[in-house]
Amino acid sequence: MDEVIMRCSIKSRLSPLILPDSNSEKGLYLENAIENHNSHPDNAFLKSDYPLSPINPAAWKGASSRARFGLDIGGTLCKVVFFEPLDDLDSRAPGIESSSPCFSSDKNGLGVEMIDQENSLSMSNSLTECCCSLKLHSFSPRMKESNEEAFCTASPIEYRKRFLMKQACTNSVDESESVLNINFIKEPASRNDGYFHGTTELSIDPAKCSNNVRKLWASSHDPVILSGRGTLYFKCFETWRIDEFLFLTKEHALVTTRRALGATGGGARKFSSKFLEIAGLELNRFDELKSLVRGIGFLMKYAQHESFEYPQGSFQGGLIQRPFKSLEDSSNDSDETLSEEENPDSANQFRDLDAISENQTGLKECDKTKIGGAFFCHDLNRNGPSHDAQTLYPYLIVNIGSGVSILLVESPEQFKRVGGTSLGGSTFLGLTSALTGCTSFKEAVDLAATGDSTEIDMLVGDIYGGDYSEMGLAATTVASSFGKLVQPSRRETAMQSPQHLAKATLLMITNNIGSLAKLHAQATGVEHVLFTGSFMHGNKYFVHFIETWICRDITEILFSSSCASASNKAFGCCHGILVQRTDKGHILAA
Ligand SMILES: Nc1ncnc2c1ncn2[C@@H]1O[C@H](COP(=O)(O)OP(=O)(O)OP(=O)(O)O)[C@@H](O)[C@H]1O
Numbered sequence: 001m002d003e004v005i006m007r008c009s010i011k012s013r014l015s016p017l018i019l020p021d022s023n024s025e026k027g028l029y030l031e032n033a034i035e036n037h038n039s040h041p042d043n044a045f046l047k048s049d050y051p052l053s054p055i056n057p058a059a060w061k062g063a064s065s066r067a068r069f070g071l072d073i074g075g076t077l078c079k080v081v082f083f084e085p086l087d088d089l090d091s092r093a094p095g096i097e098s099s100s101p102c103f104s105s106d107k108n109g110l111g112v113e114m115i116d117q118e119n120s121l122s123m124s125n126s127l128t129e130c131c132c133s134l135k136l137h138s139f140s141p142r143m144k145e146s147n148e149e150a151f152c153t154a155s156p157i158e159y160r161k162r163f164l165m166k167q168a169c170t171n172s173v174d175e176s177e178s179v180l181n182i183n184f185i186k187e188p189a190s191r192n193d194g195y196f197h198g199t200t201e202l203s204i205d206p207a208k209c210s211n212n213v214r215k216l217w218a219s220s221h222d223p224v225i226l227s228g229r230g231t232l233y234f235k236c237f238e239t240w241r242i243d244e245f246l247f248l249t250k251e252h253a254l255v256t257t258r259r260a261l262g263a264t265g266g267g268a269r270k271f272s273s274k275f276l277e278i279a280g281l282e283l284n285r286f287d288e289l290k291s292l293v294r295g296i297g298f299l300m301k302y303a304q305h306e307s308f309e310y311p312q313g314s315f316q317g318g319l320i321q322r323p324f325k326s327l328e329d330s331s332n333d334s335d336e337t338l339s340e341e342e343n344p345d346s347a348n349q350f351r352d353l354d355a356i357s358e359n360q361t362g363l364k365e366c367d368k369t370k371i372g373g374a375f376f377c378h379d380l381n382r383n384g385p386s387h388d389a390q391t392l393y394p395y396l397i398v399n400i401g402s403g404v405s406i407l408l409v410e411s412p413e414q415f416k417r418v419g420g421t422s423l424g425g426s427t428f429l430g431l432t433s434a435l436t437g438c439t440s441f442k443e444a445v446d447l448a449a450t451g452d453s454t455e456i457d458m459l460v461g462d463i464y465g466g467d468y469s470e471m472g473l474a475a476t477t478v479a480s481s482f483g484k485l486v487q488p489s490r491r492e493t494a495m496q497s498p499q500h501l502a503k504a505t506l507l508m509i510t511n512n513i514g515s516l517a518k519l520h521a522q523a524t525g526v527e528h529v530l531f532t533g534s535f536m537h538g539n540k541y542f543v544h545f546i547e548t549w550i551c552r553d554i555t556e557i558l559f560s561s562s563c564a565s566a567s568n569k570a571f572g573c574c575h576g577i578l579v580q581r582t583d584k585g586h587i588l589a590a
């Protein structure tokens with residue numbers, strides 16, 4: 001009963017996105033460990049008509065439900081997708097596994113038990129607190145005799161786990177009877193503003209617990225309801241917290257022990273023994289870039305606009321740091337666009353992003369029309385896509401994670417990695433943190449939003465005193481990122497202006513990625529480029545810069561930046577979601 005309430009609570013405190021109902025014969029479904037995967041060719045799971053799921057049935061031994069997890073354990077972030085089928089009573093969103101003997105109400109057990117809850121079924125969108133209580137117990141000797149012995153025996157790992165849990169709770173735990181209050185906070189309708197909002201959705205009484213616990217299992221984004229089929233949940237946490245994640249996952253029995261999880265990303269390889277050792281979880285590993293292509297294919301086919309969001313008109317105007325200018329155009333240029341030192345008005349333009357008009361940016365109306373081809377995927381659904389996956393091929397994926405991978409996708413079955421760069425999302429976050437002392441990605445992006453990079457970057461105008469017309473370089477073009485800081489006095493001033501440093505860092509990374517994307521598009525002859533990866537989260541400046549200067553030679557640009565699409569690698573390895581049931585058997589949806 002508690003368990004059911006817990007599940008309702010998780011669902012009701014968030015405002016779900018709804019995907020369109022499908023034909024009933026295409027309902028997403030996974031039969032439990034029935035398929036034969038032995039001769040699964042390497043790339044076969046990318047084939048849309050491939051009849052088998054690439055899950056190794058042996059790995060699912062002991063799995064008792066059709067619930068499916070997909071993990072993308074990246075260099076910086078770990079993304080978790082959990083699919084909870086509607087009709088599967090045996091699966092649950094991450095929560096308390098009350099059936100485990102570890103969660104017996106035995107006063108001697110170090111288990112967790114939900115004992116009370118209010119408002120769990122309320123569907124109102126107002127901020128509502130749903131209170132639950134958890135009891136902490138020390139272990140009961142009888143548990144060691146249970147069939148989940150490995151789960152409960154106080155091994156060295158267990159001791160460490162207990163230690164961690166105690167550390168997490170600032171109050172020292174009275175093992176005979178300690179009550180830890182957990183407040184589930186129902187958020188207003190939309191949380192999809194591009195950032196992970198871990199702490200606000202699951203909050204543990206701050207008086208009693210550290211942030212560690214509450215951050216870790218807080219839902220990162222709104223769940224997605226697959227109508228008539230089930231619900232997708234999203235989690236995200238920093239990869240460096242993987243030990244903590246595993247200890248807590250085990251501690252709270254968030255995932256049935258011995259259930260194999262679909263996993264991808266470098267961490268799926270690096271941490272596989274750790275998953276087994278700490279949490280008893282086996283990983284079914286899948287290549288990350290294959291999973292990426294597969295996940296994107298799935299979302300292209302099934303997700304509506306919320307999954308591919310780029311609000312039209314949001315990024316109009318603003319500073320163009322690197323306008324494209326043809327050589328013919330530049331011959332008419334005057335010295336209007338001098339460096340800000342020589343032309344204070346120009347400096348003001350840079351500072352007032354909102355006030356600046358398109359013409360002032362040096363971008364002509366006709367250019368705007370031409371480059372305004374940024375593709376809004378609002379119509380992407382399988383009932384009437386304006387651009388379905390078929391018309392997209394061939395296209396480039398520019399995946400901006402810790403580093404950047406650029407893939408040429410020629411068909412649902414075929415792709416290759418054509419390039420990449422080590423200057424990626426974590427370069428931005430790492431450098432900005434080091435330079436400014438900011439402590440989160442959101443802070444870094446927000447800081448950058450208010451900054452003026454021309455205080456930091458050396459522009460063409462700083463070198464030429466105006467445009468370098470002969471070569472089509474506008475005075476406003478960044479000639480050298482951070483170049484102004486060669487002057488000691490500039491450096492001192494810059495260190496007092498973290499926002500300028502953040503902006504220059506963002507621009508440097510963006511320019512570089514944009515250049516590479518454009519060059520690869522030209523080299524491969526593709527007209528469509530899709531940018532994805534968590535770096536896109538809430539990062540409208542990135543979108544803006546890319547839209548305004550990279551699109552010129554590319555017919556369409558797609559920005560895949562919402563919760564679901566950031567988790568596309570996790571999707572790609574979460575086979576329970578991607579398998580369809582048809583009259584003829586099971587086929588992959590992606
Ligand atoms: N809440 C966040 N915390 C940390 N970084 C964030 C956050 N939100 C967005 N980011 C950005 O996303 C980047 C990580 O992106 P992503 O999760 O796609 O990569 P990854 O899977 O960790 O890395 P890789 O694929 O290279 O192994 C970070 O470097 C940062 O720029």
Ligand SMILES: CC(C)(CO)[C@@H](O)C(=O)NCCC(=O)O
Pocket residue numbers: 074075266288401402403404405419420421422
């Ligand atoms: C190593 C990966 C693939 C891990 O996701 C990614 O971080 C990346 O593509 N980095 C850039 C590597 C390069 O310089 O091509």
